[in-house]
Every structure is written in structure tokens, then in C-alpha cells.
Amino acid sequence: MERFSIVTGDITHSDAEAIVNAANTTLLGGSGVDGAIHRAAGPELLAECRGLGGCETGKAKLTRGYDLRAKYVLHTPGPIWQGGGLGEPALLASCYRSCLLLAKEHGIRTVDFPSISTGVYAYPLPLAATVALRAIMDFLAENDLPERVRMVCHTEAAAEVYRQTWNLWYAGDKSERM
Numbered sequence: 001m002e003r004f005s006i007v008t009g010d011i012t013h014s015d016a017e018a019i020v021n022a023a024n025t026t027l028l029g030g031s032g033v034d035g036a037i038h039r040a041a042g043p044e045l046l047a048e049c050r051g052l053g054g055c056e057t058g059k060a061k062l063t064r065g066y067d068l069r070a071k072y073v074l075h076t077p078g079p080i081w082q083g084g085g086l087g088e089p090a091l092l093a094s095c096y097r098s099c100l101l102l103a104k105e106h107g108i109r110t111v112d113f114p115s116i117s118t119g120v121y122a123y124p125l126p127l128a129a130t131v132a133l134r135a136i137m138d139f140l141a142e143n144d145l146p147e148r149v150r151m152v153c154h155t156e157a158a159a160e161v162y163r164q165t166w167n168l169w170y171a172g173d174k175s176e177r178m
């Protein structure tokens with residue numbers, strides 16, 4: 001099984017053990033992938049989220065997946081893009097690391113991510129892809145769990161940006177890295 005891959009699709013259809021929700025700090029649902037996940041999971045997801053007391057940007061909280069194929073949802077509020085000078089890269093990296101750590105702690109073997117913060121939160125996609133891939137690859141290099149992580153892009157255009165970023169930083173041997 002490839003440890004990391006970039007795919008295109010609707011994350012609510014994912015067969016991963018856990019899918020990540022690009023949430024907001026209330027954890028009470030929203031539009032975008034947050035709205036799609038809550039619609040697909042059903043009202044019990046919101047009921048569980050109500051009891052969590054929200055979540056800080058960059059942190060993550062785990063719930064069950066209910067009507068989703070995924071057994072779990074890892075909710076993480078990404079940073080709102082404000083130009084890049086207010087700690088957004090570190091907070092975005094923390095979203096990925098927090099979800100992966102929580103998955104590992106719960107023995108979760110497969111995790112699918114959406115492209116956190118690149119929709120409503122307006123994080124420029126190429127910049128977000130660089131942060132996301134670095135955070136994921138660094139974590140996988142140090143940990144045996146999860147066994148498989150995928151970036152699930154909603155559009156082929158987004159997947160292409162992730163693939164180009166991957167090729168820039170991770171294709172070929174180390175000597176080719178900038």
C-alpha cells in the first residue's frame with residue numbers, strides 16, 4: 001500500500017478509516033467540506049460535536065463517522081488566510097500534524113485529508129499544498145501509523161497543484177531538492 005497519494009473525489013465517499021473535516025472553531029458545521037461531511041454523516045455527528053466545546057485553530061478532535069463509510073471524523077479548524085504573516089503556515093501544518101497524531105493515538109490505519117483552508121478560508125492553494133505535503137511527509141517519516149494517507153482533492157485542478165508541488169519537493173533523489 002502506498003503510504004501517501006493524491007486523489008480526486010468527494011471525501012464523503014471515502015473508504016478510509018478516518019476522514020478529516022476542514023471545520024471551524026465552533027465544530028457546529030458550515031459550508032464546503034464541513035457541510036458535506038455533516039450532511040453525509042447525519043444529525044448524530046452534530047449532536048456529538050455539540051458536546052466537544054469547539055476546537056482551537058490548528059488542533060483536532062475525533063468523533064465517530066455515523067452514516068459515513070469512514071468510522072471516524074477528525075475535525076480540525078484551519079487558519080483563515082490573512083496574507084501569510086500571522087502564523088498561517090505554522091497553524092496549517094499543525095492541523096495536519098494534530099490529525100495524524102490523533103489518528104496514530106487511536107490506532108487508525110488510513111486517513112484521508114481534504115485541502116484544508118483552501119476554500120472559504122482562502123489559503124492560496126500552492127502555498128497550502130507545500131505546507132500540507134511537508135507536514136504529512138515529515139510525520140510519516142517518523143511514525144508507522146497511519147499506514148496510508150491520501151490528499152483527496154475535490155477537483156482535478158487542485159490535484160494537479162498538489163502533484164506539481166509533490167514533484168517539486170519529493171520526486172527524484174534528495175540532490176534534486178532545492
Ligand code: APR
Nearest residue numbers: 010011022024030031032033034115117118119120121154
Ligand atoms: N470532498 C473533498 N474536498 C472538498 C469537498 C468534498 N466533498 N467539498 C469541498 N472540498 C474542498 C474545497 O474545494 C477546498 O479545496 O475542501 C477544501 C477546503 O475548502 P472548505 O470546505 O471551504 O474549507 P476551508 O477553506 O478550510 O474553510 C473552512 O468553511 O465550511 C466552512 O465551517 C467551515 O468555517 C469553516 C470554513
